[in-house]
Amino acid sequence: MKFKTKHIITLLVSAGVFAASGSALANDSDELEKLRALVQELDQKVRVLDRKNELAEEAAATKKKETPIVNASEKGFGFKSADGAFEIKLKGLIQADYRYFNQGFGGTGINTTNTPAADGFLLRRIRPTIEGTVFDKYDFRFTPEFGENKTTSNSGIVDAYVDARFTPWFQIRAGKFKPYVGLERLQSGADIKFVERSYVTNALLPNRDVGASIHGDVLDGKLTYALGVFNGVADGGDATTSADSNQDKDYAARIFTTPFKDDANVLSGLGFGIATTYGDVKGTAASTNLTSGYKTDGQQNFFQYAGTTIADGKRLRFAPQAYYYYGPFGVIAEYARVSQEINTAANAGHKTVDHDAWQIAGSYLITGEDASFKGVKPKNAFDLDNGGWGAWELVARYSELNLDEDTFKNAANTAFATTYASRITSATSASSWTAGVNWYLNPEVKLALDYEQTSFEAGGGGTATNPIDRKDERAVLGRFQIAF
């Protein structure tokens, strides 16, 4: 605009000069004055237009600062106020799986049919999520479930909680959410490296519970802590949103540290910690307050308490845990032990059983991206037109679950029996090898293919004293996932 102004003025001044020369020749000073006035008038008009443009730009810039920001990009979908104090994020997770069983025990619950479980497609997770913030410090998340878990959780609600971030070191979360206990559980379902989590997570530690937690980061975020009180759930359990069936509450605590997170060295991706839960749980014949069963990667039950066995006293879990990420390499290791007091509804005898599980899993991004506890962002998205191939990751895991031998004995622990659980139909341990490949087409879309082989002790028939080992489960698990 200023360029134009200068040219207009130059032209006009030139015109004025020529005109003035003509006028001078004609001694017509009035003409010269009129032209000068005209030039000045036009000059003012141009300046006013310039200034109005300038003010309009300033007003637009100010308005922009106050205008809510709408986001629709690879970072997600949502909108927020200009100052970021109010925000809504729309998220979603769809996992379309296929399970192929080459060998194993099939059917539902504990069964003895010597045929593999049925192959087939299933929708493992279908979770739309509304997440947001009000008044800068108060977050919320609401996630219903429309996938397979809907039938197992007795509730269509996966997460529904409010989180008040008063300070980084003092935050309160209340509602239904993942208790701060298991490391792999705290990893998002969209970010897990395998199609299914390990025994530590799926079998022994709580999945989601209803309650409240105080949590926060201290020492510049190098140490996180959490203390919580919950209704309490059985091993691997997902709480319903209804009232607690057991008056006593569960208590959970966890500390986790990443002491070198701010350093640029080989240890910067190291994190480790320990978590525990404690509760006093009484079951009844109608509501045993014990696990409905431990499952393989292929989601086949291989252990189940007898129908009359109930929780009858203290339940103590502890879970040391660690991860390490360095460049494209990552490893996660976790152990869990649960000590559970049980009985039968008819009071056959009170006893304590201790089950434990552990896992170690490694991952390697062959396309060179940095591994992390959170998702993978490919260097180049898969794009046939422009030649990108996304990110490729190799993964491998060993995971084990061992059940206390006393679980399968009589009340006095003097002989094997089926009083509390049967070795005829339930395995006493399971060991799983899993290997797989993940293909991240872009940050939101992933294809995963795992092969898992699980071997068992007992649970394949026979007698309580001489059980037969259950046949190995061999399965291929495939997943096509979108998470945004």
Added chain:
Amino acid sequence: MKKITTGLSILLTTLALNAGAAEVTLLNVSYDPTRELYQDYNAAFAKYWKAKTGDTVTVKQSHGGSGKQARAIVDGLEADVATLALAYDVDQLSEKGKLIPKDWQKRLQHNSSPYTSTIVFLVRKGNPKKIKDWDDIVKPGVAVITPNPKTSGGARWNYLAAWAYALKKSNNDEAKAKEFVTQLYKNAPVLDTGARGATTTFVERGIGDVLLAWENEAFLAKKELGPDKVEIVVPSLSIVAEPPVTVVDKVVDKHKTRAVSEAYLSYLYSEEGQTIAAQNYYRPTLESVAKKYDSQFPKINLVKIDEVFGGWQAAQKKHFNDGGIFDQIYGK
């Protein structure tokens, strides 16, 4: 031994003093042309407060059109003190924000206005359009620079000064006053959001023949540009502009800064505060300082808003609220 004891006493005293000293930060949300005034005043107050209490006070400044600044405070800008262009804007902190009591104006002397100002004309060197009084700026072909009364306190003072002149000239004929002010705004080619923006339009962008300006702003422009660029023209009648100040009660209680904020405003009435105001071309209210700087300020026939318009609430409602007279004349 005595030396050691004395040394220890000094050390302990110093430590005790340092342990008690605090660092305080205040936010002064003000109108457009007070930047220079508060830069000078903040430095003086910090020195005074340090000597008095040992505390270090830092005062942050925010400037903009007065109405706009008031809205920002109501919307959550955490101002410890507000030093705005007119009482109506401060009233909004009470009425809309519930941040201060309704009788805030009674808390300090002179209706909480530690200094005053008025409206004058700034014209280009040699006064090419021969502008002497209000009648000259409504003539066809005269371009008047004034900000938007919807956002600027200074602009509302400009408007009311023109209206007061027209009323007096027409023996209180409101229709003629409206016609006069309508003509004035027909001559205004651009409306900035604040007084400083209008000064930029006139001085830096070279637009217009006359700038309706705060007296202090006109003096400052003349001082910075030199008398060979602009001249001040004093009209036959103008208005007493009383920019008020207040602590923002809810904010100072939240920040625990009430004592220092109140002292900050009280010190504006002190000899030093008044001198700084006068040096920045605001008319002091303290008689001793006013006398000292008497020659600096031209003698003008000044009217008061209460006398002509019945106070700010009435003036705002009639002239500047949505659908008011300004909307009627500027929409034409």
